[in-house]
Amino acid sequence: MNVHQAWEGYAQSCCANAHNGDRCAACKVRLHSICAALDTRDLRELDALAQPFCFKPKQTLFVESEAVDAVYTVTEGVVRFYRIFPDGRRQILGFALPGDFIGLSLKERHAFSADAVGPVSVCRFPRTSFQRLTEEKPHLLRRLQEFTAHELTAAQQQITLLGRFTAEVKITSFLIAMRDRWSRLNGPSATVSLPMGRQDIADFLGLTIETVSRVFARLAREKQIVNLPNGVTLVDVSGLEARAANVAAPPDFASAGLT
């Protein structure tokens, strides 16, 4: 756990422009985060628990089977969740984007490891304090339940994708899902930021880096996408959606807005 390192290296510059007690109110991802369940009064309580942190690229947030001592809301950057197997292979379980919550399960020990893909800022809450808050504020618990249910739906989506589809379908579905997630945060755009590398995408989709690379190359050759330094532009969206097939995401979560 490199939290102290993170703190010492970065914390001074995090959220520097808000006074204690107002930081949450000023939070840019609040309405996308679990904190949207709280009113102004409750928010100050949460604010008292909040510890802003930053992590450098590749820095570890926590490691599988470690005791859970905190939960987090991602405020900037992307976090990857993963497991490593004895033979060195890795399965990425998901990516947390700004507004996403880390620690839904409120379990004693981490079920996976997490580290920063690029530079990441988080809002950290000590587990016991946060848990007490969920016991006092049913709204917050309800919101936690909604987030967990949403994650479960996403996981079932992923099961579907991994179980039955070809490399091309997996990758086009991934691109469209990422577009939808960024769109929810930043508004619609055909350009999709992909801060994670090819190996990350491969380990997420159960493919090898070579297969991922080949499919990206083919999609670009067929003018479905344009490859950019850290992402892609979706050129033929309807063509891609057709290839992604009926693994479309369910109605939506954007509607959740304020509970």
Next chain:
Amino acid sequence: MNVHQAWEGYAQSCCANAHNGDRCAACKVRLHSICAALDTRDLRELDALAQPFCFKPKQTLFVESEAVDAVYTVTEGVVRFYRIFPDGRRQILGFALPGDFIGLSLKERHAFSADAVGPVSVCRFPRTSFQRLTEEKPHLLRRLQEFTAHELTAAQQQITLLGRFTAEVKITSFLIAMRDRWSRLNGPSATVSLPMGRQDIADFLGLTIETVSRVFARLAREKQIVNLPNGVTLVDVSGLEARAANVAAPPDFASAGLT
């Protein structure tokens, strides 16, 4: 939706030996179910909502994208959750055993279809009434959150399995996971009931029925298992666990007992 058919065909014989108001107290799976969160007083409230139902083998509980009008606790038998794709292929997302809850996400529409593998008994709760109850009883909501988190963990397990492992590892992991689930209900046993067919297992693990059949045959040939009419006996448990590799289930849920 065949609920009325289910009711008319079967309901008279369900839970016939308990008076209204005591049915939940007499429920054999209560302590394994979400209802374990409630004390005797709250239980009578829940009892008033409970509608026992039975389903015949292959009978449908609900269909993907239908409006959710109820949630369920399985009391007997096994329910399968699945999605069907335009090309006719099917992905099974999971199996619900006695004590399991159906309808965790409290969403408006079903994200998948569900039907009975064999004869199934459930306890049905109208969605709106159940949801009101979760708002009044934070204990129940907390328990719902725990169940959802547990399902999420199981889904992540499945992602791991589907993404990175061979047919043999998938199947041995499946057998061990089923043994653990039945053990939690009925106590330890090396004989694992598999009420679902080979095609179900294939559609759950992202394999074809032929591959599943071949692996079962090989495991039997190598004296790891013995095939039975509706299940298997695990002969060489440590050998199987070694093949299943470190996809071992996390610490446990059995400890949940009573909250």
Next chain:
DNA sequence: CGATACATTGATAAACCTCAAGCTTCGTGG
């Protein structure tokens, strides 16, 4: 400018799927 990490491309091989046929099991009805 060189070193390192990351990405691409090609050739070969293995795992699993597809297609096809035969075998069990089980329930029904003669």
Next chain:
DNA sequence: CCACGAAGCTTGAGGTTTATCAATGTATCG
């Protein structure tokens, strides 16, 4: 009680996708 049919399961032969191995290309950062 046996004959029959349907459904599910097993086994075999051949093909496809994707993994594996290997080499080359490109960007980034001291």
